[in-house]
Structure formats: C-alpha cells, structure tokens
Amino acid sequence: MLEVKIIRELKMLSKLKGIDVAFYIFLLTGFGYLTAFLFGWGYNSYFGIPIAFIDLSIANVTKSIALLGVFFTFIAMYVTFFQEKSDIKTLFLKLFSINVTNRIWNISLQILCIVGVIFFLFGWFIVKDATRINFIGIVLLCGLGICHLKKYDKLFLVVWVILMLIIPYMVGVSHAMKQEEFYLVDNKTDYLVIDFYNNTAIAAKFDKKQNIIYPNFKLITVDSIAEDKKDLKLVRVEKINVEVAYCVK
Structure with missing residues (x-):
C-alpha cells in the first residue's frame, strides 16, 4: 500500500x-x-x-x-x-460538498437566505459610507446559499468569483476602520497623514476635539519634509470618525 x-x-x-x-x-x-x-x-x-x-x-x-x-x-x-x-x-x-437532503430544512434555509438578501440589500441602501460594501458581501454569501440549496452550480461559481473579488476591497475598508496609528508632520495636529503615495504623504484635515477626519486633503512631498527639517511623529488616535462627503447644492 x-x-x-x-x-x-x-x-x-x-x-x-x-x-x-x-x-x-x-x-x-x-x-x-x-x-x-x-x-x-x-x-x-x-x-x-x-x-x-x-x-x-x-x-x-x-x-x-x-x-x-x-x-x-x-x-x-x-x-x-x-x-x-x-x-x-x-x-x-x-x-463545497455540503448538501441538505431534507426537504423541509432545504426550503427553510432557502427562505432564510432570501430574507437575508432582502434585509442586507436594504442596509446597503441606507448606509452611505464605504462600509456599505460589507452588506453586499453578506448578500453574496446568502446568494451562495440559495444557489447551493437549489443546485444552481454555474450561478454558484459566478457568485463565488464575484465574492472573491470583493473580499480584498472589504479587507481594505476593515483595515481603514481599525486604523489607529497616524503620522503628524512637525507635531501639528490639524492634519493627519493617512497614507503615502510614491514620494508623497496624503494628509487629511483632523479635528482633535471631536476626533473627526474630514475628506479635505493636502499633499506633502517627503523631500519637502526633509528639506524643511520637519519631523514625522507617530501618534495613536482611538475611536476616530470619518466625515462623509457632503453634497453640493
């Protein structure tokens, strides 16, 4: 053997x-x-x-x-x-070999998945920020359940591929939500460095009193920070909120 x-x-x-x-x-x-x-x-x-x-x-x-x-x-x-x-x-x-042969259980799970699709789609319409993608992820999971229970194999594969493509986006949103460490330029708290792009720091306007980041950005080159002999200081900001972009009327 x-x-x-x-x-x-x-x-x-x-x-x-x-x-x-x-x-x-x-x-x-x-x-x-x-x-x-x-x-x-x-x-x-x-x-x-x-x-x-x-x-x-x-x-x-x-x-x-x-x-x-x-x-x-x-x-x-x-x-x-x-x-x-x-x-x-x-x-x-x-x-994906899990199979529900009991008819009552199968129908009950299908109804549960359909209710989940309706409920989380409703949540997606209500929420306006980037976290709404999580509702779409759950909707796709419920859709996978429906396709599996009804044995729609080709549709199951399509939904599964879409979900796999959405997961990195969801992980990126989740990482941003949990972000607590940012850089200050020259110890000034009116702007926080959110990310670095090539040789540029992307800084967002920050309200220290209300702990809110606004979608108001300025770009600071790393070379200018070095030339002006400014410091980059790593700080921790807990329970930070992000202001949703407003509509121009």
Missing part, C-alpha cells in the same frame, strides 16, 4: 512539472496587482481619498503575491497529497 501511495504521489508531482510555470507566474502576478488595487481602493474609499492615489508599489504588490502564493501553495499541497484526482472540478466539489 505504501509503494502504491508513493507511486501515485510521484505521478501527481510529474503532472505538476508539466505545467507551464511562466504562465502561472504571470497569472499570480496579475492577481497580485488586482488584489493590491482592490485593497487600496477599499482603504482609500473609507477616508475619501481619490482612486488615483492607490499605491501599487512593488512592496504592496509583493505582499499580495506572497499571500496569494501561500494560499495556492496550500491548495496545491492538499490536491497533490490528499486527493486521488488533482483536477480543479474535483477540488471544487470537495470544498
């Missing part, structure tokens, strides 16, 4: 060797840029920073590629050593 298992694993490894490595590296790099962009988009949207200032530096993209690499490495190891068949369809069916 041990020899058979070893032979099987060697065959699977030989299949992996035949994969066009350059093509998969290209795909991984593309997904890395996409993930970094979506994460930055979510982070910037929470503070109201324009989309043009998303940082797609080598460092950020490399972090995204590294995380994706770890994720796909675990999948490859799982398929290679624990599955008799290594095709994607078998893995997909294995991961």
